[in-house]
Amino acid sequence: MRYLIALLLIWIPGVNAADVAIPELGVVLNGYPEEQARPRPVEGVDGFSIEVRLGNAVFNIHRFDDPSRAAIPVTNKSYQKGESREAEKRGKKILDAVLTKIGGQDAWLITTTQKVPPFGFDFYTASATVIVDHQLVRLSAAAIEKPKESDDFQSVLKLLMAVTFEPVDRSAAPVPTPANDAPGKMPHFIADAKAPLVYPAMAIRLGLQGAVDVQFTIDGQGQAQNIKIAHADHTELAGRIVQFLTLGRFHVPGDWVESGSQTLPFALEFQFAMASRPGEKCTSQDSPVLLEGAVVVKVCHSLVIK
Numbered sequence: 001m002r003y004l005i006a007l008l009l010i011w012i013p014g015v016n017a018a019d020v021a022i023p024e025l026g027v028v029l030n031g032y033p034e035e036q037a038r039p040r041p042v043e044g045v046d047g048f049s050i051e052v053r054l055g056n057a058v059f060n061i062h063r064f065d066d067p068s069r070a071a072i073p074v075t076n077k078s079y080q081k082g083e084s085r086e087a088e089k090r091g092k093k094i095l096d097a098v099l100t101k102i103g104g105q106d107a108w109l110i111t112t113t114q115k116v117p118p119f120g121f122d123f124y125t126a127s128a129t130v131i132v133d134h135q136l137v138r139l140s141a142a143a144i145e146k147p148k149e150s151d152d153f154q155s156v157l158k159l160l161m162a163v164t165f166e167p168v169d170r171s172a173a174p175v176p177t178p179a180n181d182a183p184g185k186m187p188h189f190i191a192d193a194k195a196p197l198v199y200p201a202m203a204i205r206l207g208l209q210g211a212v213d214v215q216f217t218i219d220g221q222g223q224a225q226n227i228k229i230a231h232a233d234h235t236e237l238a239g240r241i242v243q244f245l246t247l248g249r250f251h252v253p254g255d256w257v258e259s260g261s262q263t264l265p266f267a268l269e270f271q272f273a274m275a276s277r278p279g280e281k282c283t284s285q286d287s288p289v290l291l292e293g294a295v296v297v298k299v300c301h302s303l304v305i306k
Contacts, residue, residue: 024048025063026132026168027103029159043173045192045249047135052159055152057143059159063168069136074108074129075099083129087112092125102139103164105130116144126157132165139163176251179259186266186295187218187256192247195240199272199301203236212238212270213291214245220257222250230267231290237272267294274301 017031024041025048039050049062064070072079084097092112100107109128116123127140141160143153176187191197210233216224224245232238245268256262269289273282282300289296 021166022050022061023166023169023171024173025050025061025137026166027061027063027137028164028166030162030164031158033155041173043190043251045190045247048170052156054155057141057150057152057156059156060138060140060142061163062138064136064138067134070131070134073106074131075106080108083108083110087127090114100128102128102130102161103132105132105165124153126160128160130165133167135168137165174251176253178253179255179261183259183261184264187222187250187252190222190249190251191244192249195243195247197244197270197297197299198240199274199299200236200239202239203234203272204274204301206234206236207274208234208236209273210234210237210271211287211290212241212272213267213294214241214270215265215267215291216245217263218250218252218256218266219262220252222252222256224248224250237270241270267291268297269294270297270299272299272301 016034018034020029020032020038021027022029022039022041024043029039029052033054036052036054039052041048041050044062047063047065049060052059074080080097080099084094087094087110092114094110094112096109096111098109100109102109107128107130109126111124111126114123114125115121121144123142123144125140125142127138130137130139139160141153141156143150143156174188177185179185211231212229212233213231214227215230216227219225227242227245229238229241252261269291271287275282282298282302
């Protein structure tokens with residue numbers, strides 16, 4: 001019997017369960033633990049996702065909006081080999097790879113293990129890809145413990161295999177205010193999970209704090225354009241800001257171009273601060289904005305007690 005199927009035969013008693021729909025992703029979590037908080041959908045630059053933590057295990061679902069991601073069916077041998085090669089390029093050892101069914105749809109399911117430096121832990125992941133309504137859905141279950149010895153891993157794996165699908169409904173998702181109703185208002189920014197805003201490592205080593213002011217415009221697709229560093233207290237603080245803005249996306253309303261908002265100048269001021277002592281958080285004291293009209297983004301580095 002294949003690796004994953006054998007794991008699913010182990011029954012985990014004593015958990016009250018319910019079916020929870022996540023309309024933004026078009027999925028239903030069947031057998032979801034009733035005592036667990038309902039997952040909150042998070043919008044990313046390329047779709048919506050949820051994350052569920054059960055003890056020492058994590059369950060994720062991400063639905064990609066771009067239909068080009070679903071151009072090749074998961075039953076295609078070349079696609080399957082490509083997924084395996086990609087996993088191996090990331091340093092993962094493939095334990096199993098099998099074509100199965102999730103929610104009545106074909107699913108390519110790969111189980112891998114990977115050493116986590118510097119501690120040497122084995123990180124186990126079961127990752128499935130499914131195409132539903134011309135969109136790619138990726139589901140994964142992961143834990144540090146060995147799957148056969150981890151009730152938490154088997155709980156999230158059971159959730160993964162029990163997922164069913166329904167039409168996507170994003171009517172409850174926040175809608176940006178029309179540009180004509182709020183002229184000059186900066187839209188909500190959605191960061192790319194692959195390029196989060198972090199305190200630059202070099203600045204941390206040098207103990208640098210201060211502000212970085214950035215000016216830009218926003219096009220009709222919500223992409224920052226004409227990005228310019230207008231001021232930086234220290235150049236080391238500005239290192240990742242351009243990439244952060246370039247890879248992220250602003251949630252622009254439908255009348256953005258019609259209203260002429262794509263030509264308006266916008267500004268952000270990133271204020272970097274470090275905690276004064278280990279175990280303390282950064283002070284919440286407001287610093288004066290250097291660039292008039294800039295929206296402030298606070299970036300804190302809390303020192304770790306060693």
